[in-house]
Amino acid sequence: MKEGWHSDISNEDYHRGKYATYLGSSSLKEFARSPWHFQQSRKHPKPTTAAMELGTLTHTAIFEPEKEAYAVWAGGRRSGKVWDAFKSDADFCGLPTVTASEHEAVLNMKAAVMAVETARATIMVPDKQCEITGIYQEPSSGVWCKIRPDLKSLKAEIIVDLKTTVDGSPEGFGWEVWNRRYHWSALHYKIGADLLDGISYRFYWMVVEKSPGFPVMFYEADDEWLWHAGLDIDPMYQHLARCKREDKWPGYGGGMDVIPLPMPYRATQH
Numbered sequence: 070m071k072e073g074w075h076s077d078i079s080n081e082d083y084h085r086g087k088y089a090t091y092l093g094s095s096s097l098k099e100f101a102r103s104p105w106h107f108q109q110s111r112k113h114p115k116p117t118t119a120a121m122e123l124g125t126l127t128h129t130a131i132f133e134p135e136k137e138a139y140a141v142w143a144g145g146r147r148s149g150k151v152w153d154a155f156k157s158d159a160d161f162c163g164l165p166t167v168t169a170s171e172h173e174a175v176l177n178m179k180a181a182v183m184a185v186e187t188a189r190a191t192i193m194v195p196d197k198q199c200e201i202t203g204i205y206q207e208p209s210s211g212v213w214c215k216i217r218p219d220l221k222s223l224k225a226e227i228i229v230d231l232k233t234t235v236d237g238s239p240e241g242f243g244w245e246v247w248n249r250r251y252h253w254s255a256l257h258y259k260i261g262a263d264l265l266d267g268i269s270y271r272f273y274w275m276v277v278e279k280s281p282g283f284p285v286m287f288y289e290a291d292d293e294w295l296w297h298a299g300l301d302i303d304p305m306y307q308h309l310a311r312c313k314r315e316d317k318w319p320g321y322g323g324g325m326d327v328i329p330l331p332m333p334y335r336a337t338q339h
Contacts, residue, residue, distance in 0.1 A: 071204070072204055072205050072264075073203070073204060073265060074198075074202070074265060075201070075203075076198075076202075078202040080125065080200065083202055083215065083217055084114060085114040085115075085117075088215055089111060090111055091215035092207075092212050092213065092214045092309065093214070093215050093217075094216070094253060094257045094258065095254075096110055096111065097253060097254075097257060097302060097305065098250055100305055100309055101305065103319065103320045103321055104309070104317075104318040104319055104320075105318045105319060105321075106320070107309070107318070108318040122165045122167075123167065123171055123175070124233070125165070126139055126165060126175055127175050127178060127231070127233060128231055130176070130178075130179045131179050131231060132192060132197075132199045132200075132220050132231070133199050134179070138164055139164050139165045139166065139167050139172075140155070140158070140159035140164045140166045141166075141168075141172045142155060142166050142167065142168050142169065143168075147166075177281070177283055178233065178277050178279075178283050180283075181277060181282075181283035181284070182275070182283075185285045187287055188275060188287065191220070191225075191273075191287075192220070194224070194225050196222055196225075197220050197221070197222050198218075198220070199218075199220050200218075200219065201217070201218070201221070202215060202216070203216040203217070203218075203261045203265050205260075205261040205264050207260065207306050208260075208264065209303070209306060210306035210309065210310040211310055212306050212309050212310050214260075215261075216257065216261040216262065218230065218258055218262065219231050219275075221262060223266055226268055226269070227271050227272075227273060228262055228270045228271070228272045228273070229273050229274075230251075230258075230274050230275070231274075231275045231277070232245075232274050232275070232276050232277070233276075234276055234278060234279065235279060235280070237278040237285075239286075239288070242274070242276055242288065246288075246294070250298075250301075251274065251290075252290055252294040252297060252298040253298045253301060253302050255290035255294065255295065255298065256298035256299060256302060257302065258272060259272050259295065271289060272289065272290040272295075273287055273288065273289050274287070274288045274289075274290070275287055
């Protein structure tokens with residue numbers, strides 16, 4: 070596979086198919102656990118869950134509504150002969166299934182996003198590209214990587230990543246970014262997109278709360294977030310390249326150790 074943007078790679082192939090061996094932002098987080106965990110995640114990709122399917126449907130509804138297609142289940146508990154027949158028909162047609170309440174939540178989140186002028190203008194940008202796969206070689210290590218932005222615009226020079234959350238406040242979502250290492254993903258995406266398109270993208274999180282009302286916020290991954298991400302992931306690219314060369318994938322080890330206090334809490338003590 071050559072470096073560049075590819076519109077013919079499906080979501081399934083990207084995550085669990087022949088492109089699963091490229092380094093994505095999720096597998097980067099597995100490597101942070103240990104090289105052994107990273108290697109196992111490549112050999113045994115995680116199966117698609119109902120939550121993942123719902124997330125994909127939400128992304129499609131907001132960014133690519135012309136591709137919306139799913140089967141809505143209004144029969145209560147998902148079990149029994151009626152459900153089995155419904156699921157079988159949906160699978161035959163290649164449609165994911167959602168409950169009536171999930172369907173309503175997706176539509177409400179979409180309506181909330183479209184009611185915010187900044188969000189609506191971003192989604193309607195003329196040259197937007199959604200769910201397009203970028204393949205690139207990380208410059209300092211030579212590791213082959215992949216990215217799949219929710220939305221990018223070359224003209225506006227932006228990358229947008231949609232996140233649904235319980236707490237979309239600056240402090241609440243800031244902690245979620247830190248704990249879930251969303252800033253690592255932002256830098257990983259920015260490195261690849263900047264390299265492939267020859268510009269410096271700005272990276273934004275479009276944040277939608279899951280509770281009724283569905284507040285919408287835009288947050289930029291600014292230089293400080295990206296700097297902290299670089300401190301963490303730049304050495305990992307080098308470490309991964311070394312593991313590949315030596316074909317050694319160590320785990321945690323088997324000895325006794327001390328559990329360090331998480332970094333944010335250590336920082337508050339000094």
